[in-house]
Every structure is written in C-alpha cells, then in structure tokens.
Amino acid sequence: xxxxxxxxxxxxxxxxxxxxxxxxxxxxxxxxxxxxxxxxxxxxxxxxxxxxxxxxxxxxxxxxxxxxxxxxxxxxxxxxxxxxxxxxxxxxxxxxxxxxxxxxxx
Amino acid sequence: xxxxxxxxxxxxxxxxxxxxxxxxxxxxxxxxxxxxxxxxxxxxxxxxxxxxxxxxxxxxxxxxxxxxxxxxxxxxxxxxxxxxxxxxxxxxxxxxxxxxxxxxxxxxxxxxxxxxxxxxxxxxxxxxxxxxxxxxxxxxxxxxxxxxxxxxxxxxxxxxxxxxxxxxxxxxxxxxxxxxxxxxxxxxxxxxxxxxxxxxxxxxxxxxxxxxxxxxxxxxxxxxxxxx
Numbered sequence: 268x269x270x271x272x273x274x275x276x277x278x279x280x281x282x283x284x285x286x287x288x289x290x291x292x293x294x295x296x297x298x299x300x301x302x303x304x305x306x307x308x309x310x311x312x313x314x315x316x317x318x319x320x321x322x323x324x325x326x327x328x329x330x331x332x333x334x335x336x337x338x339x340x341x342x343x344x345x346x347x348x349x350x351x352x353x354x355x356x357x358x359x360x361x362x363x364x365x366x367x368x369x370x371x372x373x
Numbered sequence: 374x375x376x377x378x379x380x381x382x383x384x385x386x387x388x389x390x391x392x393x394x395x396x397x398x399x400x401x402x403x404x405x406x407x408x409x410x411x412x413x414x415x416x417x418x419x420x421x422x423x424x425x426x427x428x429x430x431x432x433x434x435x436x437x438x439x440x441x442x443x444x445x446x447x448x449x450x451x452x453x454x455x456x457x458x459x460x461x462x463x464x465x466x467x468x469x470x471x472x473x474x475x476x477x478x479x480x481x482x483x484x485x486x487x488x489x490x491x492x493x494x495x496x497x498x499x500x501x502x503x504x505x506x507x508x509x510x511x512x513x514x515x516x517x518x519x520x521x522x523x524x525x526x527x528x529x530x531x532x533x534x535x536x537x538x539x540x541x542x543x544x545x546x547x548x549x550x551x552x553x554x555x556x557x558x559x560x561x562x563x564x565x566x567x568x569x570x571x572x573x574x575x576x577x578x579x580x581x582x583x584x585x586x587x588x589x590x591x592x593x594x595x596x597x598x599x600x601x
Contacts, residue, residue, distance in 0.1 A: 273569075
C-alpha cells in the first residue's frame, strides 16, 4: 500500500507566519550569540600578555640602567674577579649544563 | 472499535529531505558514539587509538556538514521541529506520569490510557530537544577541541571538553532507547527508513492531535485531476 502516492500531508501553514519568524529568529540568535561571544574571547585571549609586555617596555623606558653590560655590579665583578666576559673563569662559574629531564608518557 | 482501525490511506509523515538528513545523521552518529567511547576509555594500542581518533574527526565533520546543510536548505523543517519539541502542555505531564504506557505494556502486559499526542509524543519531544541542544553543543565544542585547543582560553577549553563529554554520553545513552522504540513503532520506522508514509490508522492511534489539527488532503495536480 505504501507504493501509493500519499493522500494526506502536513498542512504547511499550521504555524502562523509571525510564530514561524519568531522561532526562526530565536534559533538563529541562539546560535549566533555564543559564536559572537566566543569570537570575542578568542580575539582578546592575549590581551593580558600584551598588557604585561607594554608594562615592561614602560618600566624599561624610565629605568636608569637599560642594558645589563652597563650594570655597575657586573662591571665590578669583571674588573675585580671574573676577568673578561666569556673568559675561562666566568664560563666555569656562570654557565650551566643542559640535562634532559623530559618524561615522555609513551 | 475505532472507525479508523483499518484505514490504510497513506499520510506523508517524513518528507524526503528529512529522511536523507536522518540517514546521514544515523551513519555519522553511530561511529561517533562508538569512537567517542573508545577515545574516553582508551582501551586500544597507540595506532588503533589514532585510527579511532581519525574516524571520530571524519564522522564529526560529516555530521556537522549534514546539520549545517539541512539547516540552510530546509530551514522551515528546522523551525517546525523546534516549535514541536519545545511545546509543552498538561498532556505532557500526564504522558510522563505513565511514561507513555510503555512500562505497563512491556512489563505488566496492561494497556493504560494515555493523553492524545501531536506528531511527536512527550518522550520523543524530550529526545528531540536533547538532540537539538546536545548536538549543537557537541558540534561547537568538538570543533574547538579539535582545531583550536591551544588558541582558545584554557579554562574555556576545559569547560568545552566537559560539555562535549556529558552531551556525548547523554545522547549515546538515549540511542538504545531510541532504536528500541523506533523498531517497536514499526509503521513509523518504515516511514522514516523507507517511504516516508504512515497508514492513517497508525497516525490516528499514536498521534491523534496531529491528524486532527495538522493533516490535510494532498492537492491533486491538474493533470492527475483531469485523469480522475
């Protein structure tokens, strides 16, 4: 019997146009609002890093000593004890060695 | 005895676009549920888990394309579906009070009166709402977890992971119930899987409000009318 063409179907207009548009708009808004909110969060995800970076630059601008090799304590260390930068004694005292401490799960 | 008991005149219940959507949903959700459980419990080897992951991604993209295209191409069906599954009345409370009469029928062999239902009964409406909300959550969270887990805010990714897990488990838990009751309502099952039509007596028995309020005679084409 189901080879036959249907004799009945749903009335396509059982929902009023006003209700159809209201539900359609609510559906689209429900999908669009979280997407907009998420896009905003994604776009602003690095704001705190940028703010921190700007703060460091600002500190740098007003600092009395802006480069490490002009640091008076470092100058004094080389003059009175360490010899020259990258020298043998400084290398032994100040440089460290790499040790691989990575623990892989697989 | 009802006068509609043997009325086999066909009513178009599930149009072709809905059936195609349902088939693709079936073919994508089943592997997603199976691979999702495997990804959660991780019982397989590294290579097998990688294959499981790949299948999950491919099926997820398929399900998403299906949902997006159906929403765009059959927006009216989506709106009607939303209108139906989010409608609520005293009849739904009464239906849930007896759970549609199914436990009494299956466990005690008794038939209890149930309130008249529209196109979907209250259980189907609850399931439909869960599929709609849960499906949207699964798609959105799945894509964030897959494509931009390192770019999205950390806490949000964790939250979306939990949402993906809960929504996936809830919909997967619904699946055996849905399959069992779908086969039990065999005329409706054939309509969804094959030709889209249910006999009048089946619709009048299970969905009397739908028949009463929303069903109209198909308008004959002029050529057909001339033949008759």
